[in-house]
Amino acid sequence: MNTNYIEELNKSQCAAVTYNDGPSLVIAGAGSGKTRVLTYKIAYLLENGYNPWNILALTFTNKAAREMKERIARQVGMERARYLWMGTFHSIFSRILRAEAQYIGFTSQFTIYDTADSKSLLRSIIKEMGLNEKTYKPGTVQSRISNAKNHLVTPTGYAANKEAYEGDMAAKMPAIRDIYTRYWERCRQAGAMDFDDLLVYTYILFRDFPDVLARYREQFRYVLVDEYQDTNYAQHSIVLQLTKENQRVCVVGDDAQSIYSFRGADIDNILYFTKIYPDTKVFKLEQNYRSTQTIVCAANS
Incomplete structure (x- = not known):
């Protein structure tokens, strides 16, 4: 187990990784090490009293989830990493819906x-x-x-x-x-759902069955979301259902680049995050590791 990874982080990355007392928003441009922050934050949680099955990490691609899991395994060992609830919104929610299908009038074989x-x-x-x-x-x-x-x-x-x-x-x-x-x-x-239904029915399940929601709230003691600028209203609403009570949520995003607006991604989710969670601590990762400052300024403008 590698615990000296914290030393690899710059000051703002380190602050973002080690702050876990309430909601946090990490604003990170391309190349500023946001995947590293998410990965190390999960490793840090695992070393500070969290069980892997109490951590829910939502990503936009299976590839991102796989790569993060591999990185985390290098820090905390494969045995612990494999019990993390980590994957895309759709894969995680379909897993939940298969387990709770009877509540919403489906079978687990939908x-x-x-x-x-x-x-x-x-x-x-x-x-x-x-x-x-x-x-x-x-x-x-x-x-x-x-x-x-x-x-x-x-x-x-x-x-x-x-x-x-x-x-x-x-x-x-x-x-x-x-x-x-x-x-x-x-x-x-x-007995079928399309991709969008996986979100709609998860929301309905949590809305209409408070006891089911309470069970998952208790299980997911910490929720992390990657590429938050690409979430749509449904995804954002489910994250809120799960975290409104305990406020243990960390979202990472780049307010300058939303690529999924054609899928209903709503940049307001990131812009209004601090209004919805008033105690949010905001961390900005300004340092870019992939490009020179000139390129970064040009890209931002």
């Missing part, structure tokens, strides 16, 4: 539809309803439904939303709300 599956289901619904596929392009319909789900809007909420309906009318697609309702029901009948 199928996960990929983009192609959900597109082909939408195509057949559009056909059944006798709608013109040139107007109701499955891809467009899919992205409207996906956008609704990313904002935690279910078919009932969507149908009742005047603004959404006016938007659909303007796009000459007034039937979107009916398609959404059918699509939702058909997925349920088939």
